Amino acid sequence: MPEPRETHRILVVDDEPRMIRFIRMNLELEGYTVFEAADGVQALKQVRDVLPDLIILDVMMPELDGFETLGDLREFSSVPVIMLTARGEEDDRVRGLELGADDYVTKPFSPRELVSRVKAVLRRAESATPVSKTPIKVDDHLRIDFDRREVYVAETLIKLRPTEFRLLYHLVSNAGWVVPHEQLLAKVWGYEYRDETHYLRLYINYLRQKIEADPAKPKYILTERGVGYKFVDYKNL
Numbered sequence: 001m002p003e004p005r006e007t008h009r010i011l012v013v014d015d016e017p018r019m020i021r022f023i024r025m026n027l028e029l030e031g032y033t034v035f036e037a038a039d040g041v042q043a044l045k046q047v048r049d050v051l052p053d054l055i056i057l058d059v060m061m062p063e064l065d066g067f068e069t070l071g072d073l074r075e076f077s078s079v080p081v082i083m084l085t086a087r088g089e090e091d092d093r094v095r096g097l098e099l100g101a102d103d104y105v106t107k108p109f110s111p112r113e114l115v116s117r118v119k120a121v122l123r124r125a126e127s128a129t130p131v132s133k134t135p136i137k138v139d140d141h142l143r144i145d146f147d148r149r150e151v152y153v154a155e156t157l158i159k160l161r162p163t164e165f166r167l168l169y170h171l172v173s174n175a176g177w178v179v180p181h182e183q184l185l186a187k188v189w190g191y192e193y194r195d196e197t198h199y200l201r202l203y204i205n206y207l208r209q210k211i212e213a214d215p216a217k218p219k220y221i222l223t224e225r226g227v228g229y230k231f232v233d234y235k236n237l
Contacts, residue, residue, distance in 0.1 A: 008122055011035045011052035013043040013069070014084065015061045023056060026111040027118065040064025040072070047077055054122055056114075057101075058084040059092055067099060074100040078162060080125045082117055097202055100161060103189075120190040125162070136172065138234040142211055142220060144172060151211065158210050163188065167203050168211075171221060176233030178224045204229060 010032050012023045017038075024034045035050050037043035039061050047055070055073075059066035066083060073081070083096040083104040093104045102121050105114055135145040143152040146169060151158050160168065166188045171179060182194040189199060204223075208215040222230045 007031070007033065008053040009033045009035065009050060010118065011037060011043065011046050011050065011055045013037045013040070013055060013061070013066075014058040015039055016058075019058070019084075022111075023114065026114060030115055030118075032118075040066070040069030043069055044072055047073065047079065052079060053125070054118060055079055055081045056084065056105075056118075057081050059096070060086070067095060070096065070099045070101060080121045082121060094202065097199075098206075102163065116192060120192050124166070124188075124190060136234070138220065138232070141213060144168070146172075153211055160210065161206075163203060164207055164210070167200075168207055171229060171231040175231045175235065178228050178230045180228040184228065200229075 010027055012020050012027075012034060013036075014020050014023070015038050020036050020038075024036070027034050035046055035052060037046045041063055043055070043057070044064075046052070057066045057069060061069070064072070070081060070083070073079070078100075080102040081100070083093070083101045085092040085096065085104050085106050093106075096104055102124070103117055105117055135143065135147070137143050141154055143155075144150075145152075149165060151160055151165075151168070167184065170184060170187050181197055181200055185194045185196060185200055188203075189196065193199060204221060205215070208218050208221055211220060212218045220232050222232065224230055
């Protein structure tokens, strides 16, 4: 018997049994091990019991909805999450990303789209970011230690989500140079996401809110309109 192509454990959370069956069938065809939860309460218990590598989480559910579940989940776990949202509900997608979701898929979706997103999110989660062994002092306000995965703003340690950290790393690694939108999307999210510019705008905003003294007038992460973003050339400040 051939070895399965993947051994990742995926928790599917949805109150529609037909949707769970559909997702389970397609993920198991790819070799994933699938667990189920019918609501947010079950999901939070399953996370502790089965330690999934990824969660597929529906927004509309009884008791705890997807947003409430994600908020509770992020209190104790950074496991990657893909949200399932209704088509056209952009506010739902943005809210999910703000709460710490890694991606979203809009219903209805094809098996190919779902599997592609799952593979991309797992790949991002597993790809270790190369780090500089030397702490970087940008100026008296901002200090970054990629080796320890620490960022200090005005001597206060701030918490960055994994995606924010990867984005900061790629910007700082190219300090002084404009990094095109497509390159940042491919490096941080994956090649499949090179046209998803709204992800980039959203996370650039998150980073600015956390590291800039005045996010409305950024001095570290600069915009090159229509092209990309540039981290200030701190070596020549």
